[in-house]
Amino acid sequence: MKRRPRSFYVLAVFFALFVLFLYGPTVTIGILSFQGPQGGLTFPMNGVSLHWFRDLFEQQAVGDIWGAFRRSLALGLLVMVTTVVVSVMAGLAFRKRFAGSALLFYLAITSLVIPSILVSLGVGLIFQQLGLRVHWATSGFGSQLTWTLPFGLLIMFAVFNRFDRSFEEAARDQGASAWQTIRYVVLPIIAPSLIGVALFGFTLSYDEFARTLLTSGSYNTLPLEIFGMTTNVTTPVIYALGTLTTLFSLGIIGVFLLAGWGMARRRERLGSDAGKGV
Amino acid sequence: MIGRRALLGWMQAAPLTLVLLCFLVAPIAMIVVVSFWGATEFSIYPAFQLDNYAFLFGSPVTYKVFLATFKYALITWALTLAIGFTVAYFLAFHVRSQTMQIALFLLCTIPFWTSNIIRMISWIPFLGRNGIANTALQNWGVTDAPLDWLLYSDFAVILAFVHLYTLFMVVPIFNTMMRIDPALLEAARDNGASGAQTLRHVILPLTKPGIMIGTIFVVTLVMGDFITVRFMSGSQKANVGRLISNDIALLQYPSAAATAVVLLATVLLIIAVLLRFVNIRKEL
Numbered sequence: 001m002k003r004r005p006r007s008f009y010v011l012a013v014f015f016a017l018f019v020l021f022l023y024g025p026t027v028t029i030g031i032l033s034f035q036g037p038q039g040g041l042t043f044p045m046n047g048v049s050l051h052w053f054r055d056l057f058e059q060q061a062v063g064d065i066w067g068a069f070r071r072s073l074a075l076g077l078l079v080m081v082t083t084v085v086v087s088v089m090a091g092l093a094f095r096k097r098f099a100g101s102a103l104l105f106y107l108a109i110t111s112l113v114i115p116s117i118l119v120s121l122g123v124g125l126i127f128q129q130l131g132l133r134v135h136w137a138t139s140g141f142g143s144q145l146t147w148t149l150p151f152g153l154l155i156m157f158a159v160f161n162r163f164d165r166s167f168e169e170a171a172r173d174q175g176a177s178a179w180q181t182i183r184y185v186v187l188p189i190i191a192p193s194l195i196g197v198a199l200f201g202f203t204l205s206y207d208e209f210a211r212t213l214l215t216s217g218s219y220n221t222l223p224l225e226i227f228g229m230t231t232n233v234t235t236p237v238i239y240a241l242g243t244l245t246t247l248f249s250l251g252i253i254g255v256f257l258l259a260g261w262g263m264a265r266r267r268e269r270l271g272s273d274a275g276k277g278v
Numbered sequence: 279m280i281g282r283r284a285l286l287g288w289m290q291a292a293p294l295t296l297v298l299l300c301f302l303v304a305p306i307a308m309i310v311v312v313s314f315w316g317a318t319e320f321s322i323y324p325a326f327q328l329d330n331y332a333f334l335f336g337s338p339v340t341y342k343v344f345l346a347t348f349k350y351a352l353i354t355w356a357l358t359l360a361i362g363f364t365v366a367y368f369l370a371f372h373v374r375s376q377t378m379q380i381a382l383f384l385l386c387t388i389p390f391w392t393s394n395i396i397r398m399i400s401w402i403p404f405l406g407r408n409g410i411a412n413t414a415l416q417n418w419g420v421t422d423a424p425l426d427w428l429l430y431s432d433f434a435v436i437l438a439f440v441h442l443y444t445l446f447m448v449v450p451i452f453n454t455m456m457r458i459d460p461a462l463l464e465a466a467r468d469n470g471a472s473g474a475q476t477l478r479h480v481i482l483p484l485t486k487p488g489i490m491i492g493t494i495f496v497v498t499l500v501m502g503d504f505i506t507v508r509f510m511s512g513s514q515k516a517n518v519g520r521l522i523s524n525d526i527a528l529l530q531y532p533s534a535a536a537t538a539v540v541l542l543a544t545v546l547l548i549i550a551v552l553l554r555f556v557n558i559r560k561e562l
Contacts, residue, residue, distance in 0.1 A: 019386070025397065026389075029403065041402060090290065104295055107298045108298065113545060114302070115541060119301065121526060125535070154558075157559055226396065226399075242393075
């Protein structure tokens with residue numbers, strides 16, 4: 001192997017500092033959430049305890065954290081499933097160059113770059129003027145889709161840009177119908193990427209703040225609840241909550257990555273019978 | 279058959295179209311309409327008046343706040359670009375094994391999938407008056423008294439922006455760098471280009487689409503933000519997003535809508551210019 005140039009070491013240090021910058025603060029509040037009962041919002045640690053975590057599980061004045069968590073979880077799953085289905089359908093549509101596809105594409109890009117508070121404000125105004133009640137599962141759900149769907153669509157573009165059309169041709173040549181081609185050839189091939197779309201759908205919804213702000217109604221989602229806490233909670237209980245939320249997110253990411261990895265492995269094993277004389 | 283194919287395409291695109299019509303196009307239309315309405319202290323009423331715009335453009339605060347918003351966007355863009363490009367360059371050209379590349383890339387992207395609010399909160403123990411940064415600086419004898427401008431200041435706002443959004447630069451730039459044909463770099467070396475010359479004349483031009491996509495993300499996220507500025511400045515600094523959210527809090531929806539229309543026009547104008555330099559669909 002060639003010797004590494006000096007620039008490698010300089011850049012490696014830069015990269016390490018960047019990772020420290022990314023994770024340092026999160027790790028710090030992770031440590032601080034174990035503050036003793038008398039501890040404050042910053043170092044030094046005043047003993048070590050699970051006091052603040054216990055606080056979270058007890059009935060308390062700060063708000064309905066667990067209700068908010070359940071709502072965010074349900075909404076995340078709802079948004080995830082919708083994002084996967086709608087993105088795949090749209091991805092398939094965009095391979096066909098239908099009339100109006102350019103316009104729809106620019107709409108999706110607009111949806112991605114529009115300041116989130118505009119979606120919040122606009123949807124809130126429409127519901128208000130129509131006399132409808134805003135609720136996280138209706139107006140909140142729709143507003144979050146304007147954030148997750150463009151990501152799903154862009155991933156589908158990336159997937160289909162690399163898709164080998166000869167698989168479909170082979171299926172058609174063997175007499176598969178259009179639906180059979182999609183069901184038994186296209187979908188299994190793109191399945192690992194769909195896990196990526198699902199990950200985006202769930203986590204972007206679970207953490208979404210600005211688009212849900214005016215559209216979730218009287219029942220808060222978790223990010224809204226946490227933000228509310230920042231103004232009136234001055235104890236490490238907020239760190240404990242932050243730590244738990246982050247751990248939950250990391251767990252979710254881990255599950256999705258493992259699923260994607262497992263699927264790729266399975267395909268390696270079973271995907272091709274070439275050379276096995278079957 | 280072509281007719282059936284087009285029909286199928288429309289049917290497959292219908293759900294996306296429907297969502298975007300209901301929750302993007304209709305809300306924008308509503309905002310434009312309401313921006314001409316009037317407001318009392320408790321309610322808003324339909325009208326067609328230019329009062330909201332007249333007030334907006336007549337107030338010196340508007341120009342100050344827009345200027346501050348551009349300032350945040352410009353500084354954040356420059357910093358995220360410098361950091362993002364360097365990180366992507368290291369990953370793409372200095373890490374040799376592909377497994378390691380993927381692992382380090384994931385390490386950089388994971389925070390993207392965790393909560394922005396929590397990531398903002400986690401700066402408090404660092405930057406506060408008795409925070410880690412101030413304690414360290416005093417222990418080292420750099421300052422005698424704690425620095426007040428670390429938290430609740432422009433510095434904190436920009437730090438948080440860079441912390442939250444550098445990923446949006448790293449990912450697209452890394453993506454375009456990975457597509458650069460190694461033969462081109464070899465050719466540059468064989469023709470006697472130094473490392474810096476290769477970087478300047480080969481890699482940089484070929485990475486432009488990725489830089490553009492990252493720029494679109496960072497600029498629009500910062501221009502439309504209201505929560506980072508509010509939280510990290512302790513409500514002491516303003517940008518356009520906060521102007522809108524303050525009006526909303528006071529139930530002054532028509533005034534908020536007028537500001538929103540001007541902000542949207544500004545952002546779309548910037549994006550339209552940037553999109554001239556890159557074909558997003560090709561770059562994915």
